[in-house]
Amino acid sequence: MSRRAVMTGAFSYTGSTVARQLVDRGWTVHTLTNRTKPPGAEHITTAPFLFDEVHLRKELANADVFINTYWIRLPWKGQTFETAVERSKMLFRVARAVNVSRVVHVSVSNAADGRNLGYYRGKADVEEALRDSGLSYGIVRPTLIVGPNDVLTNNIAWFLRHFPFFPIPDAGDYRIQPITLEDTGRIILDAVENSNDVEVDAAGKTVMTFREYVCLLARACGVRRPVFGVPACLSLSALRVMDFILGDIILTKEELLGLKQELLLSHESPRGEESVEEWLMAHGDSLGRSYINDIHRHFGEGSSVPVLNPTDSRQ
Ligand SMILES: NC(=O)c1ccc[n+]([C@@H]2O[C@H](COP(=O)([O-])OP(=O)(O)OC[C@H]3O[C@@H](n4cnc5c(N)ncnc54)[C@H](OP(=O)(O)O)[C@@H]3O)[C@@H](O)[C@H]2O)c1
Numbered sequence: 482m483s484r485r486a487v488m489t490g491a492f493s494y495t496g497s498t499v500a501r502q503l504v505d506r507g508w509t510v511h512t513l514t515n516r517t518k519p520p521g522a523e524h525i526t527t528a529p530f531l532f533d534e535v536h537l538r539k540e541l542a543n544a545d546v547f548i549n550t551y552w553i554r555l556p557w558k559g560q561t562f563e564t565a566v567e568r569s570k571m572l573f574r575v576a577r578a579v580n581v582s583r584v585v586h587v588s589v590s591n592a593a594d595g596r597n598l599g600y601y602r603g604k605a606d607v608e609e610a611l612r613d614s615g616l617s618y619g620i621v622r623p624t625l626i627v628g629p630n631d632v633l634t635n636n637i638a639w640f641l642r643h644f645p646f647f648p649i650p651d652a653g654d655y656r657i658q659p660i661t662l663e664d665t666g667r668i669i670l671d672a673v674e675n676s677n678d679v680e681v682d683a684a685g686k687t688v689m690t691f692r693e694y695v696c697l698l699a700r701a702c703g704v705r706r707p708v709f710g711v712p713a714c715l716s717l718s719a720l721r722v723m724d725f726i727l728g729d730i731i732l733t734k735e736e737l738l739g740l741k742q743e744l745l746l747s748h749e750s751p752r753g754e755e756s757v758e759e760w761l762m763a764h765g766d767s768l769g770r771s772y773i774n775d776i777h778r779h780f781g782e783g784s785s786v787p788v789l790n791p792t793d794s795r796q
Contacts, residue, residue: 483507483508483509484507484508484509484545484546485508485509485511485543485544485545485546486503486508486509486510486511486544486545486546486547486548486673487511487512487513487540487541487544487546487547487548487581488500488503488510488511488512488513488547488548488549488550489512489513489514489530489548489549489550489551489572490512490513490514490530490550490551491510491512491514491522491525491527491791492512492514492516492517492518492519492522492787492788492789492790492791493514493516493550493787493788493789494626494628494630494631494662494788494789495550495587495623495626495662495665495666495669496512496514496548496550496791497787497788497789497790497791497793498628498662498663498665498666498789498791499548499550499666499669499670500512500525500791501666501791501792501793502666502667502669502670503670503673504524504525504791506670506674509524509526510524510525510526511525511526511527511528511540511544512525512526512527512528513527513528513529513530513531513537513540514527514529514530515529515530515784515785516784516785516786516787516788517785517786517787518787519787519790519791519792520790520792521790521792522790522791522792525791528540530551532568532571534571534574534575537571537572537575538575538578538579541572541575541576541579541581542579543579544576544579544581544582545581545582545583546581546582546583546584546585546673547572547576547581547583547584547585548584548585548586548587548669548673549569549572549573549584549585549586549587550587551565551568551569551572552565552569552587552603552604553565553779554600554775554779555600555730555733555735555736556599557730557776557779557780558780561599562599562600562602562603563603565603565607566603566606566607566610569586569607569610570607570610573610573611573614573616574614576614576616577614577615577616581616582617583616583617583618583619583673583676584611584614584616584617584618584619585618585619585620585621585669585672585673586607586608586611586618586619586620586621587621587623587669588604588607588608588620588621588622589601589604589622589623589624589744590622590623590624590658590682590683590684590744590745590746590747591622591744591745591746591748592604592605592608592622593605593608594742594744595739595742595744597738598735598738598739598742598744599735600735600736600739601739601744608620608680612678617676617678618678618679619669619672619673619675619678619679619680619681620672620679620680620681621665621668621669621672621681621682621683622680622681622682622683622747623660623665623682623683623684624657624658624659624660624682624683624684624685624745624746624747625657625658625659625660625745626659626660626661626662626665626683627659627660627661627662627685627757627760627761628661628662628663628760628789629662629764629767629789630773630788630789631662632773632775632778633732634698634761634768635768635769635772635773636731636769636772636773637694637695637698637769638698638701638702638765638768638769639769639770639771639772639773640769641695641698641699641702641704641706641769642702642704642769642770643769644706645706645707646706646707646708646709647695647699647706647707647708647709648709648710648711648715648716648719649691649692649695649708649709649710649711649716650710650711650712650713650716650717650737650741651710651711651712651713651716651741652692652710653690653691653692653695653708653710654690654691654692655690655691655740655741655742655743656688656689656690656691656743656746657688657689657690657691657694657740657743657745657746658684658685658687658688658689658745658746658747658751659684659685659687659689659694659745659757660683660684660685660751660752660753660757661685661753661755661757661760663755664683664685664752664753664754664755665683667754668681668683668752668753669683681749681752682747682748682749682752683752683753684746684747684749684751684752684753685751685753685755685756685757686751686753686754686756686757687756687757687758688746691740692708692710695708696708697758697761698761698765698768698769700762700765701761701762701764701765701768702765702766702768702769703765703766713737713741716737717732717734717737720732727772727774728774728776728777729772729774729775729776729777730775730776
């Protein structure tokens with residue numbers, strides 16, 4: 482009999498790849514989402530993503546695994562990181578109550594080391610809650626996930642295409658260790674199919690500075706732009722002006738601090754197998770062609786539209 486996975490966000494960014502790889506490995510997939518089902522995904526059953534314990538008990542019942550990708554990028558419209566922590570704990574509590582065999586949770590690299598920042602502190606609290614839950618668990622901690630329709634990478638490419646230069650906060654000499662979306666999905670699937678409690682980073686093979694990443698993106702997009710350092714306070718002020726023009730939050734002060742603290746760098750042997758550089762060079766032509774508004778994607782009309790289609794072949 483086919484194994485049943487219940488997951489959040491099968492039509493969102495990371496979740497879509499996880500859903501496709503689950504199906505490829507013979508799992509049936511049921512997803513909690515408020516997005517519409519894309520064409521071809523009829524084999525994936527859906528239920529509204531509501532934080533209501535009675536509803537969640539019904540939807541998580543009979544799951545062999547529950548995969549949690551839920552998180553918020555930033556506090557917005559009354560939702561805070563504390564809200565996201567409480568909601569994540571509710572998901573785990575329900576999973577325990579209905580005897581889900583295993584929970585795999587997608588966290589972030591260096592969650593515990595970033596406790597001075599709300600996003601990371603919340604992630605560390607959720608990791609702790611899962612460890613203490615008594616559930617069989619896997620925790621996967623990605624660094625920066627590179628794939629189609631990703632907000633950060635696409636929007637850097639958009640800026641590179643549309644402006645004659647790229648000012649980078651504080652010289653951009655802080656290191657990151659990006660990983661492809663496909664590799665991230667595989668690492669999550671490995672945690673799903675592992676029966677031990679596991680905690681692993683999902684990081685790519687190459688460590689580079691943020692400035693090198695921007696320069697790599699410029700090459701991938703086929704544009705030549707001067708990339709130069711400016712004081713962080715100046716770049717954040719310029720970003721707030723662009724936020725106003727674009728109706729979005731491009732990069733928060735906390736996100737920049739996370740980058741500067743090198744929280745998107747792993748201290749484990751890399752599990753990524755694909756080359757991020759090769760992925761970017763192969764897909765550069767499509768990156769940054771239009772701006773992706775993250776607020777619209779999660780809070781506006783875009784919040785009901787699929788981000789990626791899990792039936793698209795590998796991304
Ligand atoms: N993307 C990266 O580079 C990266 C790096 C490190 C860690 N991560 C972690 O990986 C996980 C997946 O990230 P992702 O980039 O794939 O994010 P995503 O596409 O935004 O999906 C995240 C999940 O959270 C839900 N969600 C997001 N914002 C929400 C909101 N405001 N209210 C209610 N639900 C919301 C989404 O629901 P819908 O299905 O309805 O959209 C989806 O189930 C997250 O835990 C994230 O912290 C991501």
